[in-house]
Each structure stands twice: as C-alpha cells, then as structure tokens.
Amino acid sequence: MTDVILENVGKTYPNGYHAIPSVDLSIEEGEFIVLVGPSGCGKSTLLRMVAGLESITQGELRIRDERMNDKEPAERDIAMVFQNYALYPHMTVYNNMAYGLKNRGVGKTDIEEKVSNVADMLGLTELLQRKPGQLSGGQRQRVAMGRAMVRDPKVFLFDEPLSNLDAKLRVQMRIEIRQLQRKLGTTTLYVTHDQVEAMTLADRLVVLNKGKAEQIGTPMDLYDKPATPFVASFIGSPSMNLLPANLVEQGIKLSETLILPLSHAHRGGVVWGIRPEHLEVSDEQNADFALRVQAVESLGAETLIHGALEDQSGRITSLVIRLSGPHLPEIDSLIWLIAPTKHWHVFDAITQQRL
Amino acid sequence: MTVTFPQKGLPWLLLLPQLLVTAVFFLWPAEQALEQAFYQEDAFGLSREFVGLDNFLDLFTDPLYYQSMLTTLVFSFSVAIFGMSIALLLAVMADRVIRGKLTYQTLLIWPYAVAPALAGVLWWILFDPSMGPIALWLESMGLDWDHYLNGGQAMILVVIAATWKQISYNFLFFLAGLQAVPRSLIEAAAIDGAGPFKRFWTIVFPLLSPTTFFLLVINLVYAFFDTFGVIDATTKGGPGQSTNILVYKVFEDGFVGLDLGSSAAQSVVLMAIVGVMTVIQFRFIERKVQYS
Numbered sequence: 001m002t003d004v005i006l007e008n009v010g011k012t013y014p015n016g017y018h019a020i021p022s023v024d025l026s027i028e029e030g031e032f033i034v035l036v037g038p039s040g041c042g043k044s045t046l047l048r049m050v051a052g053l054e055s056i057t058q059g060e061l062r063i064r065d066e067r068m069n070d071k072e073p074a075e076r077d078i079a080m081v082f083q084n085y086a087l088y089p090h091m092t093v094y095n096n097m098a099y100g101l102k103n104r105g106v107g108k109t110d111i112e113e114k115v116s117n118v119a120d121m122l123g124l125t126e127l128l129q130r131k132p133g134q135l136s137g138g139q140r141q142r143v144a145m146g147r148a149m150v151r152d153p154k155v156f157l158f159d160e161p162l163s164n165l166d167a168k169l170r171v172q173m174r175i176e177i178r179q180l181q182r183k184l185g186t187t188t189l190y191v192t193h194d195q196v197e198a199m200t201l202a203d204r205l206v207v208l209n210k211g212k213a214e215q216i217g218t219p220m221d222l223y224d225k226p227a228t229p230f231v232a233s234f235i236g237s238p239s240m241n242l243l244p245a246n247l248v249e250q251g252i253k254l255s256e257t258l259i260l261p262l263s264h265a266h267r268g269g270v271v272w273g274i275r276p277e278h279l280e281v282s283d284e285q286n287a288d289f290a291l292r293v294q295a296v297e298s299l300g301a302e303t304l305i306h307g308a309l310e311d312q313s314g315r316i317t318s319l320v321i322r323l324s325g326p327h328l329p330e331i332d333s334l335i336w337l338i339a340p341t342k343h344w345h346v347f348d349a350i351t352q353q354r355l
Numbered sequence: 356m357t358v359t360f361p362q363k364g365l366p367w368l369l370l371l372p373q374l375l376v377t378a379v380f381f382l383w384p385a386e387q388a389l390e391q392a393f394y395q396e397d398a399f400g401l402s403r404e405f406v407g408l409d410n411f412l413d414l415f416t417d418p419l420y421y422q423s424m425l426t427t428l429v430f431s432f433s434v435a436i437f438g439m440s441i442a443l444l445l446a447v448m449a450d451r452v453i454r455g456k457l458t459y460q461t462l463l464i465w466p467y468a469v470a471p472a473l474a475g476v477l478w479w480i481l482f483d484p485s486m487g488p489i490a491l492w493l494e495s496m497g498l499d500w501d502h503y504l505n506g507g508q509a510m511i512l513v514v515i516a517a518t519w520k521q522i523s524y525n526f527l528f529f530l531a532g533l534q535a536v537p538r539s540l541i542e543a544a545a546i547d548g549a550g551p552f553k554r555f556w557t558i559v560f561p562l563l564s565p566t567t568f569f570l571l572v573i574n575l576v577y578a579f580f581d582t583f584g585v586i587d588a589t590t591k592g593g594p595g596q597s598t599n600i601l602v603y604k605v606f607e608d609g610f611v612g613l614d615l616g617s618s619a620a621q622s623v624v625l626m627a628i629v630g631v632m633t634v635i636q637f638r639f640i641e642r643k644v645q646y647s
Contacts, residue, residue: 100547
C-alpha cells in the first residue's frame with residue numbers, strides 16, 4: 001500500500017526564491033526513504049514540508065490518501081527527530097516522551113505503559129527521571145527517538161539526527177535506527193548529507209540537487225547506474241572519476257592520443273566515468289593508459305592512489321584508484337591500468353543524462 | 356581565564372574609579388546615615404544627642420510606618436506584576452512581527468529614556484482632573500476622576516506612571532529571552548499536538564523563568580527605591596498617606612519634616628531590605644533553569 005505521496009510538490013518563498021521546483025515521490029508502507037544531497041539542496045525544506053513546518057506552495061502531499069497540504073503538523077500523525085533533538089530542557093525524559101500523548105488526551109495509565117515500553121526498547125528506563133541536560137549526546141538522541149516512537153505515528157521524519165554525534169556513536173546509532181525501523185515497520189523519511197549513512201539505511205534513496213530529485217532508486221541502482229554525473233559523483237567514496245571526453249567513431253576520445261574503443265551511435269561531448277575500485281592494475285602491453293602516481297593513502301584494508309593522466313599536450317587530469325590491501329608505489333612512478341568496459345559510465349555533456 | 360598582573364599597583368589603579376564612586380556615593384553616605392540613625396538632631400543641625408535605638412523604636416511603634424510599608428508592598432508588587440505582564444505580552448507580539456520589526460521594537464524601548472520625574476509629570480497632566488485628556492474622558496464615561504481626593508485613584512496613577520517607564524526595560528529582556536528559545540522546541544511541541552497557547556505556557560514560559568525571576572527582582576527594587584521621582588512629580592505621597600511609600604517617606608520626614616534621626620533610621624531599614632532582596636536574587640539566579 002502506498003503510504004505517502006508527493007505529487008509535483010514545490011516551494012517558492014515569498015521573496016520569490018524557488019527552493020524546490022517540483023518533486024514526485026511515492027513511498028510504500030514501511031519503506032525507509034533517505035533524502036540525500038549537498039547542503040542547500042532543499043532536502044530539509046522538503047522534509048519540513050512533509051512535517052507541516054513549511055507551507056507547500058505547489059502540488060499535493062497525501063498521507064494514506066488524505067490531502068495534507070493545509071493540515072497542522074499535529075494533525076498529520078507524523079513524528080519528527082530534529083538535528084539538535086529539540087528535547088524540552090525543563091522536562092524529565094519521561095515528560096518529554098509523555099508530552100505528545102498528554103496533549104492528545106491519552107489516559108494516564110496508558111501513557112505510563114507506552115512510555116515504559118518504549119523506554120525499555122531503547123534502554124532508557126534508568127534515565128526516565130533525568131533531565132536532558134544530564135544526558136550524553138547518544139542518550140539524548142535515544143530520547144528524541146523515543147519521543148517519536150511512543151506515539152506510534154504513521155510516518156517518522158528524521159532531520160540529520162546523527163550529525164551531532166561522534167563517528168563511533170554515529171555508526172552504532174545508524175544500525176540501531178535501521179533495526180528499530182524494521183521492527184516497527186513505520187514508514188520513514190530520513191534526511192542526511194552523508195552518503196554512507198544514506199547507502200546503509202535506505203530502502204530507496206532520493207538524490208536531491210538544487211531542489212530537484214536527480215534520481216530515485218535503491219542504493220545499488222544508484223551505485224551501478226547513476227542517472228547523471230551529479231549522482232555518480234555523490235554516491236560512492238571516494239567519488240567516481242569523471243573525465244570530459246568526446247564520443248567519436250572509434251570510441252571515447254579522452255585526449256588526442258588516448259581513445260578507448262567503444263561503438264555507440266551518439267556523437268559529441270560526453271562525460272566518461274569509472275569508479276576508483278573498478279580500475280585494474282595491469283602491464284604495459286595490455287593497459288588502456290598509464291597513471292603517474294602523485295599521492296598514496298594507505299588505509300590498511302585498502303589503498304587509495306591519486307595520480308595524473310598525462311597526454312602529449314601536457315594536459316593533466318586527476319584520477320583516483322582504489323586497490324584492496326597494502327600497496328606502496330613510488331611517487332612519480334607510472335602505474336599501468338585497465339578500465340573494463342562493463343564498468344564505464346557515459347553521460348551526455350549537455351543534457352547530463354546517462355547514455 | 357585568569358590574567359595576572361606583574362605590577363602590584365596596576366590592578367588597584369584600574370579599580371580606583373569604581374572604588375572611588377562607591378566610596379563617595381555609597382559607603383560614606385551609608386555610614387553617615389547609620390550614624391545619624393542613633394542620634395536626635397535639632398532642625399537646624401546645630402546640636403545632636405545620642406539616643407541609642409530610640410529612632411528605631413519610634414519607627415516600629417508608629418502605625419504610619421506600617422501603613423507606609425503596606426502601601427509600598429501594594430505599590431511595588433502592582434508595578435512589578437503589571438509591568439512584567441504587559442511587557443511579556445508586547446514581547447510575544449513583537450517576536451511575531453516580521454515587517455517593520457526594528458521600528459516597532461525601537462519605539463517600544465523609548466520610554467526607558469524618559470526621566471522618572473518627567474514620566475510622572477506626563478501622567479500627572481494626562482490625569483489632571485480639570486484638564487487632563489484621560490481624566491476628562493473618564494468623566495465622560497461616568498467615572499469621577501480626582502486623584503487629589505481619592506487615595507485609590509492616586510495609587511492607580513502612580514502605579515501607571517511607574518509601570519509605564521519600566522515596561523520598556525522588561526520588554527527588552529523578555530524579547531531577548533524569547534529569541535533565545537530554540538525554534539525547533541516550538542516546532543517539536545507543534546508536532547506533539549500543542550496549540551499556540553499550550554506551547555507558550557508549557558514550553559516557552561518555563562524556559563523564560565530565569566529572565567522572569569531576574570526581572571521580578573529588578574522591578575521590585577525599582578519600585579521600592581527608584582520611584583521617588585514619579586511620586587514626587589504626581590502625588591507627593593498624598594492624598595493623606597495613600598501613596599507615601601517608604602522611599603518617599605524618608606525624604607518627607609527628613610527634608611520636609613526635618614526629623615533627620617527618624618529619616619536616617621528609615622534609610623537603614625531600606626538598606627537592610629535591599630540587602631535581603633539581593634541575597635534572594637543571587638540564591639535563585641544560581642539555581643536558574645538550564646537551557647539544554
């Protein structure tokens with residue numbers, strides 16, 4: 001069953017700023033959708049429009065087939081976890097969680113039962129009588145989630161909930177959020193700028209760029225078949241190598257002397273891409289091209305090699321390759337590489353669409 | 356961070372202006388008042404006689420002094436409560452203003468720049484029974500206004516005059532306090548199903564409590580000690596004793612009635628009251644609500 005539908009939803013501010021031109025998205029019941037994009041891409045605005053904290057100036061938002069555009073946040077049956085948690089500092093953890101239930105006229109014994117169930121699930125039972133100021137960052141994060149869960153809403157909204165935590169806690173909470181969401185089966189809309197968070201959490205990802213959905217799909221769809229160079233560079237770390245090129249009869253012409261063979265009907269400017277992990281080290285005879293090593297980053301399990309692709313005209317293009325295990329090539333030495341055709345990504349330089 | 360001075364003299368030199376002002380305008384007069392409180396002095400200041408605690412005993416057996424104390428309490432709490440409620444209401448509204456925000460806020464701050472005596476004169480003219488526009492309007496509404504004869508009305512007048520001046524100050528603090536409440540808390544409460552009124556009373560108002568308490572003390576101190584000008588310019592403590600608050604009585608008994616000993620004793624009592632209020636303030640301010 002489709003739970004949340006955004007139809008041609010857009011936002012124009014009173015000063016004329018066109019924050020979100022138009023977004024179409026339909027979310028299945030229980031689905032975990034991540035909105036991801038660089039800062040200023042409109043992802044938080046879109047989430048706040050679903051929450052009812054920002055007005056929708058165009059299109060329609062429906063939750064369970066009910067038009068929500070003009071409903072107050074409280075009437076939408078959603079719960080939100082804010083980036084700074086937005087816990088009420090003068091209330092105990094218990095009262096923070098009970099506040100929404102009290103406002104909705106839930107009976108006292110019911111509230112006690114619900115709060116203690118959720119507190120149990122999140123390991124907050126010991127902390128119920130404390131105030132937010134006495135909690136650690138991770139505990140506050142949990143209380144914020146508890147406050148959302150206790151109402152058993154139709155939709156969870158998360159606005160960068162992990163960005164205030166340290167790296168280790170972030171990984172732990174990421175896994176916890178995913179497990180809880182699976183267990184509760186609540187439809188979830190989650191905003192982040194972190195592509196690792198996005199990839200690991202999402203059933204489906206929405207990559208936003210300048211208020212437009214560049215691509216919507218499963219993490220693997222986006223990784224394997226990015227629709228635009230923007231998505232290609234945003235998903236995956238380190239980013240995909242993207243080089244400007246020309247598609248000619250013989251193939252992809254990266255420079256006067258370097259042409260990678262390909263038969264394709266398209267002619268003209270293209271962007272040619274390959275992920276760092278898909279470049280293979282080879283010998284001089286079989287190689288497609290050579291890379292002059294500029295910097296080596298050893299991460300133990302893998303090694304990132306930054307280098308330059310040189311041609312006769314002296315033009316230099318930077319490339320990154322990612323090899324598993326330790327490697328220690330000399331700086332300024334040459335590495336011979338193969339770029340397997342099946343891993344190529346070719347985009348039209350003008351329309352920015354995948355060919 | 357602690358800064359240590361290599362020279363011993365410099366810190367004292369830097370503190371000197373402050374110390375000098377405190378010594379000349381507070382310590383010395385305070386000491387004089389304290390001393391005077393134990394003497395009986397003739398009206399011309401030619402001779403004086405040590406009387407021990409007689410001045411204080413007279414004071415605390417005088418029904419007029421208790422009446423003045425009651426008047427002061429009524430006056431002070433009225434000024435504090437009205438001044439703060441109105442300022443809070445204005446601040447809440449100003450917080451929502453988007454267009455012309457700065458102009459509106461600046462206009463609201465202006466009364467603070469008016470001297471107390473002038474504020475008194477302003478309201479005295481507005482309420483003058485024979486020509487004041489407000490008094491005339493009240494009369495046309497069937498309400499006989501004459502604060503020269505009616506003690507209750509005189510009290511209302513001084514409360515209005517003293518409150519009006521203090522609203523600006525309270526407004527500034529409340530507005531700053533409101534702007535310090537994170538927007539996301541209000542949004543979270545909206546999602547949690549609280550309407551605007553409920554949001555204000557359950558979230559915003561409790562978070563303003565440090566500001567509110569601070570202002571309560573400041574307003575009480577203002578009403579207790581800083582309203583001499585307002586009273587003197589409007590009612591001069593009358594009619595009868597109806598607006599004769601403690602700080603005005605000090606002046607009246609001392610410089611009009613020339614009973615310097617009693618006036619000094621009253622000053623000492625007032626000083627003790629300031630002391631107690633300051634202690635209370637520090638006790639509570641230290642326990643103020645934590646902002647997350």
